[in-house]
Structures are given as C-alpha cells and as structure tokens.
Amino acid sequence: MAILKIRTDNDAILRKISRPVDKTTPRILTLLDDMRDTLCEANGVGLAAPQVGVLRRVVIIDSEEYGLIELINPEIISSEGCQNEAEGCLSIPGKWGITNRPMTVTVRALDREGNMKEYTGTGLLARAFCHEIDHLNGKLFTDPGTLVRYVTEDELIDDEDKDDIVKSHADIKS
Numbered sequence: 001m002a003i004l005k006i007r008t009d010n011d012a013i014l015r016k017i018s019r020p021v022d023k024t025t026p027r028i029l030t031l032l033d034d035m036r037d038t039l040c041e042a043n044g045v046g047l048a049a050p051q052v053g054v055l056r057r058v059v060i061i062d063s064e065e066y067g068l069i070e071l072i073n074p075e076i077i078s079s080e081g082c083q084n085e086a087e088g089c090l091s092i093p094g095k096w097g098i099t100n101r102p103m104t105v106t107v108r109a110l111d112r113e114g115n116m117k118e119y120t121g122t123g124l125l126a127r128a129f130c131h132e133i134d135h136l137n138g139k140l141f142t143d144p145g146t147l148v149r150y151v152t153e154d155e156l157i158d159d160e161d162k163d164d165i166v167k168s169h170a171d172i173k174s
C-alpha cells in the first residue's frame, strides 16, 4: 500500500492512451490498492491509472451507489440524457468547469477477480464514469466538446445546490 504521486497540469502522460489489461497480475492488484490509498488521501471521487503515471485501463471510483468500484478495461455500453454540472480534476488543481455529460451511463468492466460487471450511474456517478474513462483516452474535462465553461470556486459555493456542488467539486476531482 502506498500513496502515489498524482500527475498534474501539462504532464504529457495525461494525454496518452492507456493499454488494456490482459491479465490481472499481482502488479495490477497492487496498483488498485495503491490507487485506493491515493484517492482516499486526495479526498477525490475517482482516479484513473494514467493520473498516477501508469498507462493501463484501470479506474477506481468511490460511489454512494456501489461503494468503491474497481474497473478494469471499462467501457461505456449505454448512455442517455444530458447534464451540465460542475466538475474538477485531481490532475487540474484549482480549476472547475460546467461540463456536458450524459445523465445516465452504464459501464461494463472486469473486477479484480476477473468477473465481468455492469454498473449504472446517474448524475455524479455518470459524470465520474465519463471523466475517468476519458482519462484512459488521454482526454480531460477542460477539452472542447466537454467543457461548457469554467466556473470559479465562489460560483460553486453560491449555487443553490451548495452542499452537492461543494461535495462534487471537492469529490469529483477525479
């Protein structure tokens, strides 16, 4: 177990495409454990392996719906609706933005035992699925097509859904 360094800002690794995991080796299990420790320490909602410098298709998300979700080779198999809510990223400290995301997303992925699982998320969890899988493809929430506009921290706190937004801007950092 270890706290890993989170890559930030213009680190080139954040723009690379991660490779699928062929086999869940002890190394991948250690990566998952270390990512969990790192996410907890950073007080985020989600973390993708490239954010800690590992170009493999591995994601973790701390969700209300399912608890801690570990996703290996995740794929979005369906999505519907749309939402424009606030998002931040542990790799882009100090910036938040309203993004354009589907409202509901279903993801299929392997778990650490090699079982294929499906998870459906609405709202925050749907945003987190999209945000993390984007990381595996070298994309960030600040990219054109995703970012609607930047928001300031004050704007987030003035929002009527203050608690939710404060939580999501702290937590969805992912």
Ligand SMILES: [Zn+2]
Pocket (backbone or CB within 6 Å): 088, 089, 090, 091, 131, 135, 173, 174
């Ligand atoms: Zn992120």
